[in-house]
Amino acid sequence: MAVLARTFEKRELRDPGIFRAIFANTWLAPIWVFLRLYLGYQWLMAGSHKLWGGERWIAVGGPDGLPLRGFWERAVAIPEAGRPPISFDWYRDFLTFMMNHEWYRWFAWVIALGEVAVGIALIIGAFVGVAAFFGAFMNFNFLMAGSASTNPLLFIVAMLVIFGWKTAGWIGLDRWLLPALGTPWQPGTVAKGFFKRRAAVNEACPVCEMPVEVGRSPASVFNGLMYLSCCPVCKERLDSEPARYLAPASA
Amino acid sequence: MNRILLLLMGVAAWAGVALTAVLITFNIGEKNQILMFLPILAAVVVAWGVGELVTERVFNRDEGDM
Numbered sequence: 001m002a003v004l005a006r007t008f009e010k011r012e013l014r015d016p017g018i019f020r021a022i023f024a025n026t027w028l029a030p031i032w033v034f035l036r037l038y039l040g041y042q043w044l045m046a047g048s049h050k051l052w053g054g055e056r057w058i059a060v061g062g063p064d065g066l067p068l069r070g071f072w073e074r075a076v077a078i079p080e081a082g083r084p085p086i087s088f089d090w091y092r093d094f095l096t097f098m099m100n101h102e103w104y105r106w107f108a109w110v111i112a113l114g115e116v117a118v119g120i121a122l123i124i125g126a127f128v129g130v131a132a133f134f135g136a137f138m139n140f141n142f143l144m145a146g147s148a149s150t151n152p153l154l155f156i157v158a159m160l161v162i163f164g165w166k167t168a169g170w171i172g173l174d175r176w177l178l179p180a181l182g183t184p185w186q187p188g189t190v191a192k193g194f195f196k197r198r199a200a201v202n203e204a205c206p207v208c209e210m211p212v213e214v215g216r217s218p219a220s221v222f223n224g225l226m227y228l229s230c231c232p233v234c235k236e237r238l239d240s241e242p243a244r245y246l247a248p249a250s251a
Numbered sequence: 252m253n254r255i256l257l258l259l260m261g262v263a264a265w266a267g268v269a270l271t272a273v274l275i276t277f278n279i280g281e282k283n284q285i286l287m288f289l290p291i292l293a294a295v296v297v298a299w300g301v302g303e304l305v306t307e308r309v310f311n312r313d314e315g316d317m
Contacts (some may be wrong), residue, residue, distance in 0.1 A: 037295065041288055044276045052277055116273075123272045123291060124265045124298075171299050173265050176306065 012240045023163050029170040032161070033125075036132075036168045039157050040122030042150065043135055047115030050108070057108040065108030072099045075145040085146025095145065114138065122161075125172015129165030132158045205230035206245040207237050222246060254309055261306030264298035 015024075022028060050057040058064040072095050078084045086092045098107065114134065121131035136158035139151040161168045169175065182188030205212050205228070212228035218235040219226050222242050229235035238245050271294040275287055 033295065037288070037292060041272070041276070041284075041291060044272055048276045119276075120269050120272065123295070124269050126265075171295070175302065176261065 014236075014240075024166055026167050026170050028164075029167050032164050032168040033171045035157055036122050036125065036128060036161055036172070039132065039135060039154060039161060040119045042119070042154055043115045043122065044119030047112050047117075047119055050112035050115065057112055063102075063105050065104035065106070068104040068108040068111070069099060071145070071147075072096075072104065075147070086144065087146075088144065091144050111138070125169040125174050126177060128169035128172065128174050129162055132161040132165065132168070136162065202227050205234050207234035210234075257305050257309045261298075261302050261309070264301035264306075268294040268298045 049055060055067065057067045060066060075085050076092050076095050076099070084092070086095070098104065115138065118131045118135045118138070121127055122135070136155055139155035139158060142149070142151045143155065165174075166178075169178070178188070180188045202212065204210065205217075207229060210230035212230050214228065217228040217230060218232055219228050220235060220239050220242070221227075227238065227246065229238050268291070272291045275290055279287055
């Protein structure tokens, strides 16, 4: 039992300094902009080809998505010799199901508009982490369907942008969107009124007792109550050992 | 009113980036991708400048506020 308790006890393993310097420090924001723009540009280009180009997926005469159906047909085909494009039977069944139900008619729109939306979001730096996630998800599906093309490179860049989502959007709309709308662990200025009414907000930092301010100070939520820290360093300490710093206040 | 105007300028700058990217990608061929990429990069730099010089005043945040 002691072994289980030691293995599964709550213990936060902190990221090394080099990891935080690369993925969470704004000094590398210009590098992240280039990665983000490259990724966004590629998605916008891919989406425009599907909507507008000579090999577009929609409005080509006949039902929309015929080129997508052709792509699916090639993907699910099992050749007499050699390996099929799709390695997993469940994924082949999934594509076959969509093809038999003629889902390509509307799915072509979803893919084309999704690629354009991901491209624009990455270029203007709005919800970069979410946009990169959906971009990576599309890369994943193209790869699963046996289409390599640029997908492996774009997938790796998307994963890097997901890891560096905080700084990747620093030179972009996220710089204002995230503080305004907030993140899952820290309410933004829009949500501060809600939390002000709902939570017992402390007036001094639980770690160093410096004054804190709603909407500006980093916030943590424990047991449904929001606690503010004076700076990110104190927030890290509070998050790692909440019992140590909040115990005197709650006692 | 002034605050809203500053905010709208920032939003308009980034909307301009989106418009530039879409217009360039949808209307110009891709023979030289670097030449296509440069206007988008320039628009981002302009929007960033507007954000730093104009929109930042609306928020006037401290460091590490994300």
